[in-house]
Amino acid sequence: xxFIIILLLVIILVLAILSCFLxxxxxxxxxxxxxxxEKGKIKDLRDVLFSHIENTKEVDLELKKVIDRIxxxxxIARIAFQKIGVVRFNPFTDSGPNQSFVIALLDNQNSGFVxxxxxxxxxxxxxxxxxxxxxxxxxxSKEEKEAISRAIKN
Numbered sequence: 001x002x003f004i005i006i007l008l009l010v011i012i013l014v015l016a017i018l019s020c021f022l023x024x025x026x027x028x029x030x031x032x033x034x035x036x037x038e039k040g041k042i043k044d045l046r047d048v049l050f051s052h053i054e055n056t057k058e059v060d061l062e063l064k065k066v067i068d069r070i071x072x073x074x075x076i077a078r079i080a081f082q083k084i085g086v087v088r089f090n091p092f093t094d095s096g097p098n099q100s101f102v103i104a105l106l107d108n109q110n111s112g113f114v115x116x117x118x119x120x121x122x123x124x125x126x127x128x129x130x131x132x133x134x135x136x137x138x139x140x141s142k143e144e145k146e147a148i149s150r151a152i153k154n
Contacts (some may be wrong), residue, residue, distance in 0.1 A: 085151030104147035110134040
C-alpha cells in the first residue's frame with residue numbers, strides 16, 4: 001500500500017512539473033501571438049495572412065515595373081553618348097593660342113561622330129564626321145584620331 005502511495009505521489013509530482021512546463025510554454029506562445037496580432041488589434045490570423053499576400057502581390061508588381069524600367073534605361077544607355085574626348089590645337093602658327101578644337105562623342109560601341117572646329121583669322125570652319133566602331137569613311141586628322149582615342153580611354 002505504501003508503494004502505491006509513493007508511486008501516486010511521484011506521478012502527481014511529475015504531472016505538476018509537466019503542468020508548470022506547459023503553463024510557461026503557453027505564456028511564451030501567447031506573447032508571440034500577441035506580437036504577431038499587434039496586441040489584439042488584429043482579431044483574425046486570416047486577415048494577417050491575406051494582408052501579407054496582398055502586400056507581396058503589390059511588391060511583385062512594383063518589382064516588375066522596376067525591372068522593365070531598368071531594361072528600358074539599359075537600351076537607352078547602349079546608344080547614348082558615353083565617351084567624350086576633346087583636343088584643343090593650333091593649326092596655324094600665327095592664329096593665337098589653341099583656339100581650334102575637336103570633340104569626339106561616342107556610344108558604348110565606339111560609334112558616334114567627331115566635330116572639328118578650325119579657327120582662322122577670317123572666320124571659323126566646322127566639320128563633322130561619322131564614326132563607326134572607332135573608324136570613319138573619311139580621312140581623320142591626327143587631332144581627330146587623338147580625340148577618338150581620348151574618348152575611348154575615358
